[in-house]
Amino acid sequence: MASEQSDRTQVATDAESAFMTLSNNLRLEILLALWDAPGFSLSFSELRKKVGERDSGSFTYHLSELQDQFVAKTDDGYELQYPGHRVLDAIQSGVFHDQVTVGPVELDEDCRECGEQLTFEYDTDYIARIRCPDCGNRALEWPFDPGGIADRDNDAIVAAFDRRTELIWSCALDGICPFCAGPVDRELTSRVHEQGACIGVIEQLERYDEYFARDHPAVVAVDCERCSFYSFIPVGVVLLTRPAVTGQLHEADIDVQETPLWDLGFVVDSDAVTVQQRDPMCVEVSIPDATESVAFTVKESLTVTTKD
Template sequence: MADEGDPSTSDDEQVVSNAAFALLGHQVRLDILRAFFDSYDPVDPDSRDDVRADRTRSYSELMASVGLRDSGKFNYHLEKLRGVYVEQVEDGYVPTASAVALYQAVVANRPTESVAVDVDIDTPCPACGADLTWGYEQEYLTIECESCEQFWGLTYRFPKNGLLTQDAEDVYEALYDRLMHHVGLARTGQCPACAGVVERTIPPSRLDGSATPTVELDCGTCSWHATVDIVSALQFEPRVMRALFELGIPLDSGTQATEEVLPTVTGREAEESTHATIEIATDEGTATVIVDETLGVERVEVDGETGSSAR
């Protein structure tokens, strides 16, 4: 994991990023990459030959797409891209994963476009029932309740393309699901943005037996970060998911269901090797979740109206 306090690590990452951007600093190279994606359909590199052929461009096809007649000049720019954004295969050339990621980022974020934002949130606040409000700034979408302090709200990066392709009334659910699934991956230690290592921390100040415990998720490589309540972070762990269902929280009706129990969630520092004991109380009973310092679930117990269970 990269250490932000290590100058050598920062310098190395800067050199890599500068070199990657510098390779794109010519119109011919951009035209070569665009030639792949004008009709690109991504497939598994190990797929059948006839399927893989659909994503392959021959040397002559690329040169014709770029519109160059000077083969020496074209070959110079193609070689600059090869191994980084373009890979040579038996029948021609294919884009690498880096090129695909670059293309997807441009399509998703539409950095040169101004997108009109008109979000209609018809979902009430899960805590007080008031109308939720929204804001969109620097491609981050914020959902909050101005009528109470119990609903945590959320702010997360939401690409412009999502606003263009989602119905306005569906944006809230899309944002929430996007964040929660990314958090679910980060809980396992993998960054959803760069596949780097995520550090998972439960602030000790939130384990006083009264405050709702939170989790801080930080990637030391790309600076991806999220702070969420601990139930949201753990909700996709199978034993926790089953416990929530036993407590009358049907997650299949939408991940926002976890917001309803936040005021009843408490935590305290656990003994021995464990890091924290989390209690989730509802009208149906109480679930106790014991986690270690990496958010690994060690034990789940449910004490409800129909009896007790442990797993």
Template sequence: MVDSDLPSSLGVGTGAAGPHAVEAFALLGSETRLSILLALWDEYDPHTNDNTVPFSRIFERVDHDDRGNVSYHLTKLKGQFVQQHTERGGYELRETGLKLVRAVIAGAGVQDVELPPTEIDQLCPFCESPTVISYRDGVLFHTCTECDGTGQAQTDTEGFLSAVPFDPAGLADRTPEEIRAASTVAALRQVQSLFDGLCPACSGPVESRLECCPDHDPSGDCEHCGRRFAVWAQFQCRICKNHSTTSPKSLVLFHPAVISFYDDHDVSTRIRADDSESVRRVFGLMDDHEMELASRDPPRVVVRVVREETVCLTFDETADVVDVYR
């Protein structure tokens, strides 16, 4: 967890986002400007060092009858999203422009896509009943058809097992099992980056902490915390508020000692978006990890990974690994 003050140049004290964000949104309030960005994207080749597009080609692609109007809007985009190369005689997208167009291409905030509850070939880790996935509001839900899942403390979804922010483009040309596998890869990458102290959304610093229920009922959905597990790790970006909540039982999969431990026992911890079996295997590993609350004040959690031998990791109150022994 980072304790130092944020650079004053970010303007955090001026509001939730700051004047630069307001200016950026204002620049996008034009269909012509968005068309220009998409025209530059169409010409973009990630495998070349020169993606300069001459104005004449931008004008043709925008399909506008007023060259002066297109030039005006292109000038407004310069600096923030577009870079002009006078010596090359053209324009190209800056990294900020690329990120914006990729968000549009992915469907974030553009497409209203839904997937009704669809059964997949994966049983509930708690009751071994069938599970289903569904998609709404840019989130892929995984739920059990019979039990309460992990608990409904922070969701109104019955049988809740997980909820993963997932772009609509991720649903294209994939079976339900493949969608589930791809969303799991996305979720684990997000958590790993946050666990490593880097926000995957904005590259900002991350605050992390362990939370534990002081009077946890381990028999099921605890009436005090509403969760199945007594301990969980919480992460939040200090800049963009990107966040995630997960169990330390899953965090150990990112530690080199555990990866090496499993490798020594010929078990792969790798998960792939095109391999549904890898999802079942890795979730089986996480389910088998043993977790013990060693201390409440300050919080200390020990997670054990057992094969013929055992490796143990201890997490402190900041959800950081402070001890490893095997």
């Protein structure tokens, strides 16, 4: 524990020095100017002109503070480095300075509970919500960045949310953190009912009550060993990450490429998920909209087999 604490202290100290370096308007303007430039590179005088700094001493000082980590000196001038790109990417995601709302936007897909039209909504808590305005069914909810809203019409926003959520889920289910690239622990986990009381591990987490798929009998818990990414993913999403399975689904008339996540019954429908065995965990996922009866077995190791 002591070494974990000192590791954390060291990380905080290193990060503090990087954040301190960036906590200056002129320095951020220098990064933005290089980002705008062809080849992410400008000569000293071009760069100074771009940021419009009259005081040469001040400009030189702030540029030198960025050097070696965010900006490199080259034969032609100054060039943005990978950490500089990542700082700008984080800024452009909009999560630090943008608060936007969208919707409700009516979608083409219907609520699986009551048949009414589903809607997409995006709020200032950075969560995109696909829900039914009629019965309140929460089909799918996941964080989305304001960068996903800018420069897109409503149809494109909804499509981007669907695609990005699937990419994040697939990446995490493959054990790679979509945010920091660190290793992700994955655990097929279920609610345990004993004498009417739920005593599963996930029941102890307050956040789980907020989770849109909290009524599913099993979910995959994902937890990054490195950053704060921690969440639950519907078990049916595991099927989407297995080409052999998506091939079989295609034969049963389920087009996983064309159908948004919230219209895939095996992803969002709690009735499609059945816990077969608890130790080790084994879950059956049926395919509600298939033209023929198909079901898959997902094991603790997240291997998928066709159910006979």
